[in-house]
Amino acid sequence: MMAVRVLFTFAVLAVCLAVPLQAAGLYFLNTNGSGTYPGQIDRLNVDGDPGSRTTVADVDPSPFSSMGAWRGFATDGRYFYYVNTSSGSTEGQIERTNLDGSNRAVVVPAAASQFSNHSDWQGFATDGRHFYYLNTENSGAGGGQIDRTNMDGSNRLTVADIAPSIYNSIASWKGFATDGRSFYVLNTEGTPDYAGRIDRLDMNSANRVVGVYDVDPDPFGNIDSWRGFAMGPAYKPQAHYRLDEAPGASVVADSAGGNDASLLHPARVSQGVVSSGTFGSAYDLQPAGGQGGGIDLGTSHTVRPTDDFTLSFRFQADTLNQFDRFVEAMNGTVATSRGLRIDMGSSGKKIRALLRDGSGSSETLECNETLQAGQWYFASVRYDKDGQLQVTVAPDTASPGGTVIADHTLSQAAALTNGIAYAANQRVLLGVESSSAAAANAFDGRLDDVAFYGSVLSDDQLKFVRRFGAQTSLPDEAWDAADAGAASTKWASNLGGGEDWNLSGGAVLVANDSSTRLDNALRLAGTGKAQAASLLPGRNENLTVELWVRPTDLLGQEILMEAGGDGNGFSLLLDDNRLRFRLDQDAASGWSSAENLEVSTLLAPYLMQDFFQVVGVIDLPGDAVELYVNGELVAMGLAPADLTAWAGGNNDCLGSSNGTGNNIGGSDGGDLNAYGVFEGDIGAVRMYHRILSATEIRDSFRANMPVPEPLTLSALALASAALGGYARRRRR
Structure with missing residues (x-):
């Protein structure tokens, strides 16, 4: 042997043949160094809906000298990654930023690159464990070849080969991404019949599916200016707050997307709380003396979903009061307000989801479950503007696996034509209604395991999250x-x-x-x-x-x-x-x-x-x-x-x-x-x-x-x- x-x-x-996992959004980087929007990163829902386009970050081109040189673009859901595909001293260098475009850092220096000519390898992707490169030029034998390296740039090997003949010219498909299970290629240079089309292939390049998504070029004017293409992972949250910090910690860590949060009025928050309903430990928010305790998640797109999302959390309330807040991301209480609010509703004993688009349109849904003080619950809000708004509330039990999610879910047809809209710089808060952390409408009790998914989870997937927690892929x-x-x-x-x-x-x-x-x-x-x-x-x-x-x-x-x-x-x-x-x-x-x-x-x-x-x-x-x-x-x-x-x-x-x-x-x-x-x-x-x-x-x-x-x-x-x-x- x-x-x-x-x-x-x-x-x-x-x-x-259950509901498949879907990508948590499509991301596009404007790589036109001489255009109007160099460095801008926009997000669309996976269906390419033009109305879902949202600017999520703006990487000032000056740190990169010319965005036209950084056409390789990828995300693992925690960072954005960029590779220099042009010539010069930094050719082949990989850098990263936070999801808001800040904190630029070198991940793989140019000297560590194993590619001699990066201009041939403009397709770039990551699954969070490896970097993948697609040879987008068919002038040589390497056209359509996919290579992979470790995320330190080492151990280059060939993993697949997309025969250029499948696409006539692989050079027209410079957008390249992976969700960890499949590869996706985006047509950035073809005729109007092809431009914006996204095809899917297995990670050995087999089983091509034509037009699995289609991004109408109209939202971008010229899709060729947006060659940076990436997909968020579908199998984990895009933001996740485990709330397992030790007492005294000043940062509330986002273990999924890097959007770390801060405490509002920390004197009213106890960390490291352990009880029979927690995943790890929980935060105890205790309003008193005119002040409430809360958490400020900031303004990141990962916690301000507009469409196609799932938000889940666990809670145990000590008191039940009208409109006590779980999630506050709305700029007022009138019909023309914008944003998302999850609270206890007018009865103070049921979870309510309220969504507004700023034009006077809104929709609200209150669950059937009557809350009991001292009881732990799992709660979720799922929304698809072309489908349904769903609110789920299920008590925590000794055998949670036996729970049927559908029995604890109320749903209704979605009503907002364009999804949720947010006011500029609207912050997302947990447990309080304002950044001043006033005691009015402040949640009194424990929160745990707060997660934001960039897709609508199926009942079975939601049941899995309830049973094993959002930290489990x-x-x-x-x-x-x-x-x-x-x-x-x-x-x-x-x-x-x-x-x-x-x-x-x-x-x-x-x-x-x-x-x-x-x-x-x-x-x-x-x-x-x-x-x-x-x-x-x-x-x-x-x-x-x-x-x-x-x-x-x-x-x-x-x-x-x-x-x-x-x-x-x-x-x-x-x-x-x-x-x-x-x-x-x-x-x-x-x-x-x-x-x-x-x-x-x-x-x-x-x-x-x-x-x-x-x-x-x-x-x-x-x-x-x-x-x-x-x-x-x-x-x-x-x-x-x-x-x-x-x-x-x-x-x-x-x-x-x-x-x-x-x-x-x-x-x-x-x-x-x-x-x-x-x-x-x-x-x-x-x-x-x-x-x-x-x-x-x-x-x-x-x-x-x-x-x-x-x-x-x-x-x-x-x-x-x-x-x-x-x-x-x-x-x-």
Whole structure:
């Protein structure tokens, strides 16, 4: 067998067809250095609606000398990135700014660039883990080629090739973006029939979808002046306030978009509050003596949505009063006011959403749920001006997964033709009605986990956010046993296209006692399995698979999950106290029947006290795999040849093999035949058709923990506390 290059780290050993995700908006940078708007960044909804165009930032061209030289443009949802695609001393240099265009900083200096001629690589994108470059010139053999580097500019490799013949001239498609799952190309130079059209391709350049979006050039006059094209990520909030700061902190951190906030009248705000309803800790806002406590989120577009958005938060009120504010982003109380307000309405006992456009048009919707003082709630407002306004309020319960979002949602047809409008410099406040933080209409109670999404989440996606928090990136498919109870022959999906696991041989969904958020599980008692009813999707895409498992013991050779079969698939395995991640792809070019890719780590004994997180990452372009345990990278390895897919044609399976003998995914000539049925519980399975970053994996781990998650603690230290000293403490 060919030696596989493997790097191990021993952190754990030492310590241990649903609604698809949509981009959170389309962004355009004016790169016409001699025009009227150089450096201006505008945003449109993903449908290209001209009425949704909003200027979100203005990068003064003087810091860049000429915006015409900085035509590469991208965003990871936290920063804007720019690459110099022209000649000169800074050719190839990558810089970034905040989302308001401020705080310019060098990310990759020109000297670190691995490209000899950046004028050929004007397409630029990022998924938050890598930078991607599209060769937009077809004068040479490289036209249509897509290369990738790490975000420090290192490790350049080719990941795909868009044959220019598909587009006749790739030079007309200089706009290039990614949402982490697909690539998008924007026609910036074609005829009126093509200009502004956006096509989508898989990240291996296959499966082109023509005109997935279409930006009418009219809003821009000349789309060729707006060659900088980027897309916000759809799988996480565009602004997220965890409200987990320690007492005394002066900055309220935005963990998603970098739009940090400040406290209003801090003497009336207690930080680090822990109770049974919080995700980590919460803020206690306490109006008294003529003053209220609040949070000023500023004027960023990420917290001033106009259309196609979801806003979610958690709260516990001590008192219930008329019009007490949750969110205030409106400049008055008359019909011609502008903005968004979420309050307790005229009754003081129901959540109301009020939207105004400044022209006298407004719409308001009040939920059916009658609030009770002292009760924790999850609340959400979703809005699509071409669809519905929806208000959701659901009490926090001991088993939140069983909640049906539709049963706690009131909706009505949207009425504002052009969406919400805001007054110039309108600030967004939490908990108070004005920046003076007057006690009148100030919220009295606790706020937690406030998130702004740049898209309308489906009921299933909103249920996932309610159950696991906004810090957890949304998977493409997900299963948890939240609705366990009655005997069932299927484990139904919570997210995705309705993929089910068929249960057999004694496999059953059960309620169980856990100190994590996983109060139910799939139980395998040494017999039985859960086999996919059909092939899980995305077999030729990047993959991150996340399992939450609780073995009965760490003895024997057992299968956690396997996909595909002998010579073409992968498996996650327990070999006594060693966790193994095995992948084989003999059908691919360069692989021999004697080669496979495996990484592994030893599991610390304390992990057995409760569910622990296992994550496997398959990076197809990088020909690599990674293995994580409880949010920490524990092993990674490089394949002996190209990776092009992660499984063959056999149905996938949890807890056992999908057949017998050498059908185990990743088996190499039947060498895994000794592995048998898993004994223990599987609390959740999540699949992401993209490469999760280490931060996203760690956040997903933290979101399942029942104790405060201050970011100063390492994930493993937190796990040791949560699964040791706090074992069996139930999460309400």
